[in-house]
Structures are given as structure tokens and as C-alpha cells.
Amino acid sequence: MKNLTPKGIAFRISLFVAATVTIIVFLAEFFSESIHFLSLFLVFVSSLIISYFSFLVAIEQFIYKKIKLIYRTIHNLKLNKDDALSDFSLDKDIISQVGQEVIDWNQKNKLEIERLKDMESYRREFVGNVSHELKTPIFNIQGYLLTLIEGGLYDEKINMDYLARANKSVDRMIALIEDLDIISNLESGVIEMHIKKVNMVELTQDVLSSLEIKAQEKNIKLTIQNTLNKPVWVMADADKITQVLVNLIVNSIKYGKDGGETKIKFYDMDENILVEVADNGQGIEEKHHKRLFERFYRTDRGRARDSGGTGLGLSIVKHIIEAHQQTINLRSTVDVGSTFSFTLKKIRT
Numbered sequence: 001m002k003n004l005t006p007k008g009i010a011f012r013i014s015l016f017v018a019a020t021v022t023i024i025v026f027l028a029e030f031f032s033e034s035i036h037f038l039s040l041f042l043v044f045v046s047s048l049i050i051s052y053f054s055f056l057v058a059i060e061q062f063i064y065k066k067i068k069l070i071y072r073t074i075h076n077l078k079l080n081k082d083d084a085l086s087d088f089s090l091d092k093d094i095i096s097q098v099g100q101e102v103i104d105w106n107q108k109n110k111l112e113i114e115r116l117k118d119m120e121s122y123r124r125e126f127v128g129n130v131s132h133e134l135k136t137p138i139f140n141i142q143g144y145l146l147t148l149i150e151g152g153l154y155d156e157k158i159n160m161d162y163l164a165r166a167n168k169s170v171d172r173m174i175a176l177i178e179d180l181d182i183i184s185n186l187e188s189g190v191i192e193m194h195i196k197k198v199n200m201v202e203l204t205q206d207v208l209s210s211l212e213i214k215a216q217e218k219n220i221k222l223t224i225q226n227t228l229n230k231p232v233w234v235m236a237d238a239d240k241i242t243q244v245l246v247n248l249i250v251n252s253i254k255y256g257k258d259g260g261e262t263k264i265k266f267y268d269m270d271e272n273i274l275v276e277v278a279d280n281g282q283g284i285e286e287k288h289h290k291r292l293f294e295r296f297y298r299t300d301r302g303r304a305r306d307s308g309g310t311g312l313g314l315s316i317v318k319h320i321i322e323a324h325q326q327t328i329n330l331r332s333t334v335d336v337g338s339t340f341s342f343t344l345k346k347i348r349t
Contacts, residue, residue, distance in 0.1 A: 014052035137169035
């Protein structure tokens with residue numbers, strides 16, 4: 001009796017009961033040698049009707065009321081405020097319906113529990129990372145100030161040096177907090193995007209000019225390879241994309257090889273323009289690729305921290321590109337170099 005409604009169940013049971021009663025009456029009349037087919041028919045019909053309604057009431061009163069309570073409880077837990085509870089009728093296969101509701105509810109709860117576990121794990125990791133990143137400059141400042149308080153303030157050999165170091169640690173904390181604020185605002189949509197027509201070649205030239213001295217210190221050459229041989233027009237927030245290019249190019253300088261090169265390339269992808277920032281530096285191991293855009297994720301924590309970064313640059317880059325409804329990707333091989341590529345909406349000219 002799979003997938004039967006309560007009325008279907010009551011009818012089948014009643015049919016069995018009516019048939020049984022009719023057979024018993026028939027046998028009694030057979031042995032008394034007085035068989036009346038009309039009476040047998042009336043017995044069958046009356047037994048069917050009486051038993052049908054009796055079983056239907058029994059199912060409704062003693063079984064389905066409890067199932068109905070379970071069904072409504074589970075279904076209400078799944079509903080949004082604006083959703084309506086589906087009809088509950090004895091004409092439906094309520095047992096299967098409740099069974100499916102339980103299965104769906106269980107599956108949804110499993111997914112929700114996994115999501116909450118992931119969020120809790122991310123929260124713990126995030127708090128731990130923030131604490132660790134702030135702890136170093138705070139302890140440095142504390143050490144410098146204690147030295148100055150204990151007499152170093154009057155020692156001309158160290159007083160200005162220690163004040164400068166303390167100030168540098170303060171700047172690092174400010175940079176960390178500002179980067180966190182940027183990410184938070186990008187995620188919440190608080191920062192308004194000023195999308196307009198932008199010439200990527202011109203914008204990139206300005207960025208390279210501003211980073212020229214930093215690149216010369218590492219003996220790294222910065223070049224633009226415009227294979228399109230014309231202005232590259234896109235729809236973008238110029239300030240935000242400038243920040244993206246600065247972060248990517250600064251990283252290529254930090255982890256580049258002496259005498260290396262960073263190239264910025266543009267490719268026409270029909271609907272979009274593909275921008276590549278490629279270097280021939282140290283490269284990144286493949287095991288780090290998936291997590292590289294996470295907050296505070298570092299492939300080499302000690303070396304990366306010594307370079308002065310907050311560990312949030314690539315996370316900011318990813319959020320900015322996603323705010324443009326575009327994507328960013330990485331190709332990298334150790335000792336060969338890295339290529340970060342992202343797309344922007346092309347303007348057809």
C-alpha cells in the first residue's frame with residue numbers, strides 16, 4: 001500500500017472487512033441451506049460503508065493528528081515569514097509528504113550546520129590572524145617606549161631612532177586597519193563604485209610611473225605590452241583599478257628577482273578586456289593558489305611580514321574585481337614567475 005492516501009487506506013481495509021463479513025454470512029446461510037443474495041449484497045455494502053467511515057475516523061483521530069502535528073512543526077521550521085503552509089488533507093499521501101519533509105529538513109539542517117561550522121572556523125582564524133598581525137607592532141611600540149621611559153629618551157644615540165621605529169609600527173597598524181575597513185566596506189556594498197570610461201593603457205602608465213623608483217631599487221623593469229596597438233577602453237572605477245594594479249605590481253616587485261621584469265599586457269576577449277600582470281620572479285607553489293586571495297593568507301609568513309605588507313592586498317584586489325562583476329585568476333610556477341589576470345567590461349569603439 002505504498003503512496004496511499006488515508007482515504008485509500010481506509011477503503012482497502014473496509015473492502016477487506018466487508019468481503020470477510022459477507023463470506024462469513026454466506027457460509028452461515030450455505031450451511032443453513034437458505035442463501036439470499038440480496039441480503040448478502042446488503043451485508044457487503046453496509047459493512048463496506050460502516051467500516052470505511054469507522055477506519056477513516058480512526059485514522060484521522062488516532063494516527064494522522066499526530067502525523068499532522070509533526071508535519072506542521074517541521075514545515076513551520078522551514079518556512080520564511082512570507083511563505084504559506086501547504087494544505088494538509090486526507091486526500092493526499094501525507095505519510096510520504098511528511099517523510100519527504102523530514103528528509104529535506106534533515107538535509108537542510110546538515111548543510112546549515114556545515115555552513116555554521118565553516119563560519120565559526122573562519123571567524124576563529126580571522127580573529128587569530130588579526131590578533132597576530134596587531135601583536136607584533138604593539139609589542140614593538142611597547143618595547144621602544146619602555147626603553148625611552150627608562151632613560152633612553154635622553155640618549156641621543158637611540159631616542160630619535162626608537163621614536164621613528166615606533167612610528168613605523170603605528171603606520172603598520174593604521175595600514176592594517178584601513179585595509180580591513182576597505183574590505184568590510186566592499187563586502188557590505190558601502191563603498192560606491194564610480195564606474196566610467198577608462199583608458200587602461202593611460203592608467204597603467206601612471207601607475208608604473210609612480211612605482212618606478214621602487215622597481216629601480218630591486219633592479220626590476222616595468223613594461224607595458226599593448227598588443228592591441230591602440231587605447232584600451234573599459235568601464236571601471238579608475239581609483240579602484242589603480243589600487244588593483246598597484247597591489248599586483250608592488251607584489252611582483254617585492255617577490256621579483258634582481259634584474260627581473262614585470263609586464264602588463266592587454267588582450268581583447270570580445271565582451272571584456274583581459275589584463276595580465278606577469279613577472280619572472282620566485283613564483284608560487286600550486287598548493288597555495290586556492291587560498292592566496294584569502295585575508296591574511298601568506299605563502300611564507302615570516303618573509304611576507306618582513307616585507308611590510310598587511311596580508312590583505314590580494315583580498316582587496318579580489319573584492320574590487322568582483323565589485324566590477326568580473327573575475328581574477330592566477331597562473332604561477334616556482335622559479336618561473338606568476339601571472340595575475342583579471343577582466344574588465346570592454347567599451348566598443
